[in-house]
Amino acid sequence: MKTEQETETNTPPPTNGETAAVEESRRVRPKWLVPLVAGLCALALVVAGGIGWKIWSDRRLAEAKAACATASDAARGAMNDWNTLVNGDAADLLEVKADQVKDAKTIDALKTALDVEAPEYEGCVADGKDGLETAIDELDDAAAWYEKHTGSLKKAVDAVNDSKLAKTIDTAKTLLESSNGNVQDDKTREELSKAIEAKNEAAIAKASKAVNDSIAAKRKADEEAKAKAQAEAAPDPQKFVAMATFSAVQKEAAQLRDELTKLKNEAQAAALKDDIEAALKDGRLTAATKGWAESLAKTAPDALKAFLATQPPVQALTGTQTGGRTPAGDKPGTVSLTAEELHICESLGLTREEFIEARQATEEE
Numbered sequence: 001m002k003t004e005q006e007t008e009t010n011t012p013p014p015t016n017g018e019t020a021a022v023e024e025s026r027r028v029r030p031k032w033l034v035p036l037v038a039g040l041c042a043l044a045l046v047v048a049g050g051i052g053w054k055i056w057s058d059r060r061l062a063e064a065k066a067a068c069a070t071a072s073d074a075a076r077g078a079m080n081d082w083n084t085l086v087n088g089d090a091a092d093l094l095e096v097k098a099d100q101v102k103d104a105k106t107i108d109a110l111k112t113a114l115d116v117e118a119p120e121y122e123g124c125v126a127d128g129k130d131g132l133e134t135a136i137d138e139l140d141d142a143a144a145w146y147e148k149h150t151g152s153l154k155k156a157v158d159a160v161n162d163s164k165l166a167k168t169i170d171t172a173k174t175l176l177e178s179s180n181g182n183v184q185d186d187k188t189r190e191e192l193s194k195a196i197e198a199k200n201e202a203a204i205a206k207a208s209k210a211v212n213d214s215i216a217a218k219r220k221a222d223e224e225a226k227a228k229a230q231a232e233a234a235p236d237p238q239k240f241v242a243m244a245t246f247s248a249v250q251k252e253a254a255q256l257r258d259e260l261t262k263l264k265n266e267a268q269a270a271a272l273k274d275d276i277e278a279a280l281k282d283g284r285l286t287a288a289t290k291g292w293a294e295s296l297a298k299t300a301p302d303a304l305k306a307f308l309a310t311q312p313p314v315q316a317l318t319g320t321q322t323g324g325r326t327p328a329g330d331k332p333g334t335v336s337l338t339a340e341e342l343h344i345c346e347s348l349g350l351t352r353e354e355f356i357e358a359r360q361a362t363e364e365e
């Protein structure tokens with residue numbers, strides 16, 4: 001194998017014409033040509049590098065924008081899940097009262113899970129790669145917060161629902177036991193038992209209503225039957241009257257009789273007033289016996305009429321026959337009677353003492 005030196009040695013020397021051409025070319029090329037060419041080459045390298053750098057920077061920016069968009073979508077999705085739960089099931093369960101759940105602490109835990117401040121973020125509004133990377137970090141933090149608190153809130157919501165279902169089941173079991181024998185249709189209790197076994201809150205509510213309606217229907221039917229039986233056993237009001245009613249009627253009748261008698265006596269006394277005045281004028285009565293006659297007119301008007309009818313007028317009886325002295329036979333200090341008063345006693349069958357007592361009582365009135 002030939003060496004390089006041997007190759008060069010074997011190369012035929014240039015001819016005179018070729019040597020002249022080379023020398024001519026060296027003489028014609030200017031000195032500034034080489035630096036120019038070098039500068040152009042360097043410029044080309046700089047331009048090429050700048051273009052490469054821009055391409056690389058644009059690519060990195062595009063990647064950052066894409067990553068930021070992905071982070072924004074994730075944060076938005078996590079936030080939507082949170083808001084849906086907050087404004088949906090959680091909001092509905094806030095209306096549940098403590099007596100509607102088996103454990104009231106579950107409601108407190110739900111309120112605590114809702115009592116938080118959600119993070120705020122701007123999104124992918126930056127122009128540069130660094131700003132976009134900062135936005136990505138904020139979006140990732142927001143997404144993590146929403147995912148964490150959505151999970152906690154979901155547990156709180158499930159706890160309230162479970163406690164509410166447990167209370168519903170307990171209430172339904174109590175209704176099932178108490179309604180035994182108290183429903184019009186026992187099939188309603190069978191449906192309630194099935195709903196309790198299935199732990200279906202909606203089915204339990206429906207079956208419980210049916211049982212309560214059946215209880216009400218049976219109660220109404222029982223009351224109607226009782227009223228009918230009482231009506232059939234009650235005496236005919238056209239033939240019988242209650243003792244209380246009968247006693248009240250008797251009492252009222254007695255009162256009416258007393259009032260009628262009183263009115264009758266008052267009317268008779270008023271009618272005898274003129275007779276008494278006439279008897280006083282013609283001597284059948286004296287001023288001393290006026291009160292007695294008026295009292296007798298109220299209590300026994302017929303007796304007074306009979307007395308006046310049997311008494312003859314006595315015009316001379318305007319004073320006393322003894323001139324005011326005690327009649328013979330009377331003891332000093334005793335009340336004496338006039339001849340007219342003695343005649344009244346004899347006519348009415350009264351003793352002197354009875355007449356005096358009646359007159360004194362009349363005078364005291």
